[in-house]
Amino acid sequence: MHIGRVVVGVIGMLAGAVWILQGSGVIPGSFMTGQRMWLVIGIVVAIVGLGIAYIGIRGPAKP
Numbered sequence: 001m002h003i004g005r006v007v008v009g010v011i012g013m014l015a016g017a018v019w020i021l022q023g024s025g026v027i028p029g030s031f032m033t034g035q036r037m038w039l040v041i042g043i044v045v046a047i048v049g050l051g052i053a054y055i056g057i058r059g060p061a062k063p
Contacts, residue, residue, distance in 0.1 A: 005056025012049020
């Protein structure tokens with residue numbers, strides 16, 4: 001397991017989750033609130049973060 005990749009992946013998932021909530025209007029008080037673009041960016045960032053964390057947990061491919 002690569003701790004660095006897992007940490008980066010989790011941070012990406014958390015940032016994506018915040019952007020999803022702001023883009024959907026759940027978290028108010030930002031220029032991102034209610035903007036569909038930030039909802040889509042959040043989804044993409046969360047999925048990429050999930051992939052990075054998965055790679056970090058799974059480890060390198062063995063030949």
